[in-house]
Amino acid sequence: MKVFGVDIGGSGIKGAPVDLARGDLAEERYKVLTPHPATPEGVADCVKEVVDHFGWTGPVGATFPGVVTDGTTRTAANVDQGWIGLDADALLTGRLGGESAARPVTLLNDADAAGLAEMRYGAGRDRPGTVIVLTLGTGIGSAVFTDGRLVPNTELGHLELHGHDAEKRASTKAKEDEGLSWQHWAHRVQKYLAHVEMLFSPELFVIGGGVSRKAEKFLPLIEGIRAEIVPAQLQNNAGIVGAAMAAHAARAGEPPAAAGSRAAAGAGRQPATAAGSAARAVRSAVDSPVGWPDAGR
Structure with missing residues (x-):
């Protein structure tokens, strides 16, 4: 099963489809520089560029270098202060899918994402x-x-x-x-x-x-x-893998697929209002043990 992950960092934004059966990137990652200042709008544009590079259709997991609760970014130590208190899930989902919400985003803390990947597939297994x-x-x-x-x-x-x-x-x-x-x-x-x-x-x-x-x-x-x-x-790919894990866990009943396949036509097509509920869904997944729902089983 492949799910898309994006890792937003203070210096670079990188992403790729992830093979959850192996816990590794399914394709070579694509990276762009983080804009300076790293405003929400500027970062959202970069995330869209990374996802568009692969022609991806379906849910997207994304990391953020700060505290994230229910899709809202609460701190911003190494990015623009405009992120504080922002419904970042809604911003990124809107930028990637607009009204169709074809690529809903699940957001979580970047180190939490890396940790989840290492605990499932890597050094902490x-x-x-x-x-x-x-x-x-x-x-x-x-x-x-x-x-x-x-x-x-x-x-x-x-x-x-x-x-x-x-x-x-x-x-x-x-x-x-x-x-x-x-x-x-x-x-x-x-x-x-x-x-x-x-x-x-x-x-x-x-x-x-x-x-x-x-x-x-x-x-x-x-x-x-x-x-x-x-x-x-997993070295520096752990965040991408963990982001994909979170996106899958939030929508375990709707496995995504790459654009161009028959499954992709329906994957992740939810009403725009689903973004908030999806963000809340990942909280229960993140709070559970590392045995994520059927991801890579």
Whole structure:
């Protein structure tokens, strides 16, 4: 089964159809730069460009770098402040489908999406206890799981560490902006992990984001953490996969299909008012254990 996922980040917006049977991209992802300022309208245009690139018809899952509740974006640390309090589900669904709502959008926090993918298909699969997935990029995203159950919108990148938001010191952007060596940056990440470990006592840290492709450069330098630390297996595609999982879970009775197929003609064709109810539906899916409804079974 294929479902479309889009990952909205502070520096780039990328997406692709996802094969939920494998937990991997069905086609090579397409990426555009995040506009600056990252206003809702500007980002919505970019999301449309990514989805249109594949000629996709059907439901779309999308991530957002901030707190999302019932399709409304509540915070906006690394994007324009115009997102705060916005019915982003409705905005994106309208931009992708207009009145026909042929491509309804299900929105969730970006790190939660990455975490769900890693817990279902990747480094956290079948791991009991407390698992924390951290995405290191423009900021630091977090997804906390207890026995496979997600605690949504934890936003642990904004924990205070030595008088600063942790992500201002230990994100990949901080490394790049300050020209830090791998060793110096790893020391900062170590301090951050020690702080999170003190608060949550996880059995496992999964480190995601684009930097996970270079895990051998910094993970061996991190010392003194009791929990196991591993790189994300889905690396920087985890958000796309998790977004597709959420879109499928919100509409488990309506499996989407790519444009051009007979199934695509009817997939996701709901009245425009369905966007809000779909967004609410994903809350129950996100709050459930990682055994998502028939996705990839």
